[in-house]
Amino acid sequence: MTDSGRHQPALRLTRVDLDALPSYVPGRSPADLARELGLPEAIKLASNEVPYGPLPGVVEAVTEAITTSHRYPDMGVVALRDALAQRYGVDADRIATGCGSVALAEHLVRATCLPGDEVLYSWRSFEAYPIIVATSGATSVRVPNDAGHGHDLAAMAAAVTDRTRVIFVCNPNNPTGTAVRRAELDRFLDAVPDDVLVVIDEAYREFVTDPEVPDGLDYLDRPNVAVLRTLSKAWGLAGLRMGWLVAQPVVAAAIRKVATPFSSSTAAQAGALAALTQAAEMERRCALVVAERDRVTEAMRKFVPEVPTSQANFVWLPLAERAVAFGKACESRGVIVRPFAGDGVRVTIGTPAENDAFLAAAEAALT
Ligand SMILES: Cc1ncc(COP(=O)(O)O)c(C=O)c1O
Known part of the structure; x- marks a missing residue:
C-alpha cells in the first residue's frame, strides 16, 4: 500500500508460468447451491466421497x-x-x-x-x-x-x-x-x-x-x-x-x-x-456403492450407450460438447456433478435416494 492507501501497480512476485496452469477445481458447495435454488438441501455427487459418514469409532x-x-x-x-x-x-x-x-x-x-x-x-x-x-x-x-x-x-x-x-x-x-x-x-x-x-x-x-x-x-x-x-x-x-x-x-x-x-x-x-479397525463395515459400505454404481451405469446407458464400465465409486458420461450443459441442468435440479468441458461428466455414486435424484435430473436433461 502507498501512503495514500492505494495499491501500487502489480509487481510480478510469483512465477509467470503459473498463469497458464489450470487451478484444481473442488466440487461446488451444496449449501451454496441450495441457497441459490431456495431448496432445503442440494446433493453433491462431485468429489468421489462415500456418503455414509465416518466409520464407527x-x-x-x-x-x-x-x-x-x-x-x-x-x-x-x-x-x-x-x-x-x-x-x-x-x-x-x-x-x-x-x-x-x-x-x-x-x-x-x-x-x-x-x-x-x-x-x-x-x-x-x-x-x-x-x-x-x-x-x-x-x-x-x-x-x-x-x-x-x-x-x-x-x-x-x-x-x-x-x-x-x-x-x-x-x-x-x-x-x-x-x-x-x-x-x-x-x-x-x-x-x-x-x-x-x-x-x-x-x-x-x-x-x-x-x-x-x-x-x-x-x-x-x-x-x-x-x-x-x-x-x-x-x-x-x-x-x-x-x-x-x-x-x-x-x-x-x-x-x-x-x-x-x-x-x-x-x-x-x-x-x-x-x-x-472397521474393515468389515468399510467393505459393507463399498458393496452398497458398487451395487448402486452398476445400477446407475445401466440406467445411464439408455441415454448414453458408451458409458464405460466403472471399477470406482463414480461413473463417467462421455458427453463431449454437451458436458457443461448437462452439469448445469443437473445443478438446476439440485444435483451437483462434475463436468469436464468438451469431454464428459463424472458422477459420484451416492445413497440410493441421491442416485435416484440424479437419474431423474439426467433423464430430464437428456430427453
Ligand atoms: C486418482 C486419485 N488419486 C489421488 C487422489 C487424492 O486423494 P486424497 O488426497 O484425498 O488422498 C484422488 C482424489 O480425488 C484421486 O482421484
Whole structure:
C-alpha cells in the first residue's frame, strides 16, 4: 500500500508460468447451491466421497486425539504405519504417509524430478497430475486415453524417453472409472526401463470388483513400482486428509525426507487408526456403492450407450460438447456433478435416494 492507501501497480512476485496452469477445481458447495435454488438441501455427487459418514469409532478417536492438539503429532507416524504394515503385509519402512495421497503424488515428483524431467500419464486422468508436475518444474507428457476411455499402456510405454522419471498409472482411472488388467500391466511393467518409477495410483482400489484388475501391492517385488492409497474414499476420511504410499525402502525414505514436516496431523493419525479397525463395515459400505454404481451405469446407458464400465465409486458420461450443459441442468435440479468441458461428466455414486435424484435430473436433461 502507498501512503495514500492505494495499491501500487502489480509487481510480478510469483512465477509467470503459473498463469497458464489450470487451478484444481473442488466440487461446488451444496449449501451454496441450495441457497441459490431456495431448496432445503442440494446433493453433491462431485468429489468421489462415500456418503455414509465416518466409520464407527472415528469421531470418538479424533475427539480424544484433539485433547493433545497443543503438542506436535508423531512425525514418524509410527502407530499408523505399523497398523498399515500389518493389515497389508508390507514392511513399515516401505510406507510413507501424507496429507492425502495427493500430497504423496507431489512428494514423489519432487523426490524424483529435476526441471525438464518428464512425468508421463494418461489423459484424461486425475486433474492434480498436471498441476503437480508443472509446479515441480517437470514436464508433463500426456498420452490420450484409448477409445474405451482407459489407459493405452502400449502407447504409454512407447512414449517413454530418456527424460522420463515417473509414470502415473491411475487404476481405476479418475474420472473415467476404467481399470487396467493384470496381463496388460505385466506387459507394461516389463517394457518400462528399471530407472523409471511407476506409480500405481489406487485411490479407488476398494471398489474394484473385476478379479482381473490386479492389486498394485502384488507388484512390490519390482523395485521401480510405488503404490498410492488413500483413506479418503472407501475409508471415509476425506476431510481428515490421510494418504499412504508403499515403495521400496529407499524411495519411501526419500518421500519422508521431502514431505512437509508434521503434515500427518494427530487427528488424522488417530482417525485413520480407528477406521482401520472397521474393515468389515468399510467393505459393507463399498458393496452398497458398487451395487448402486452398476445400477446407475445401466440406467445411464439408455441415454448414453458408451458409458464405460466403472471399477470406482463414480461413473463417467462421455458427453463431449454437451458436458457443461448437462452439469448445469443437473445443478438446476439440485444435483451437483462434475463436468469436464468438451469431454464428459463424472458422477459420484451416492445413497440410493441421491442416485435416484440424479437419474431423474439426467433423464430430464437428456430427453
Ligand atoms: C486418482 C486419485 N488419486 C489421488 C487422489 C487424492 O486423494 P486424497 O488426497 O484425498 O488422498 C484422488 C482424489 O480425488 C484421486 O482421484
